[in-house]
Amino acid sequence: EPGLYIVATPIGNLGDLTVRARDVLSRADVIAVEDSRVTARLLQHIGVKRPMTPYHDHNAESVRPGLVARMGGEAVALVSDAGTPLISDPGYKLVRDARAAGHAVVTIPGPCAAVAALTLAGLPTDRFLFVGFLPAKAQARAAAIAEVAGIRATLVLYESGPRLAATLAALAEGLGDREAAVAREITKRFEECVTDPLSILATRYADAPPKGEIVIVVSPPGEPEAASEDAADAALAEALTRLP
């Protein structure tokens, strides 16, 4: 069927490619990719050979109209290097233009590092804000953190190893020393998820900048409900021991 297919791919473990994703990729007339080397590896793993065309931040404006035109008669799949396209990755303008042109837009959902990290962190998940990457420069970063400081939701951020400690310190400074989780290399061999107050995490990673890909999850302002309940119970129990 002609149209645009948004295909999520694994964020590490290739076993996480869905049956439907494999099916759509194997039948696509063309696959729009961020990095053809990365997608070629995935296609080889599943024994699929389909034409690829680059679609990334630097050529998107110029190749988008041609891709949209092709959707009239061809199945165009969009993938990113890892995870769900459009999530800190290119694609929303392609979807917007495909819809405007009246083409079918079909999503093939799958792995997303932000959601995977939320499932590991053990922090509240009822309300969360996806912040994505913070600006690299200190002043812009502090401003971006100040903007979300009052939001009563768990925050989810993407970060790289070399910048992790500085970002954690900036978060502790701008948000207060909230409980947070650093989820690293999710679904890969050296997966780990560490939970501690932001300042302790900042110190820990300042000594040894970690390798690999990272998601930071920060708890909402104020104590998470379960924790405050526990704290209240503990305070009560302690008070009771003092009664004559």
Ligand code: SAM
């Ligand atoms: N579209 C992707 C998704 O659905 O998660 C995100 C793309 S963004 C350019 C890449 C960032 O996602 C990395 O810098 C890291 O913060 C995060 N990420 C991707 N894979 C990850 C993994 N296996 N473990 C932890 N974080 C990951």
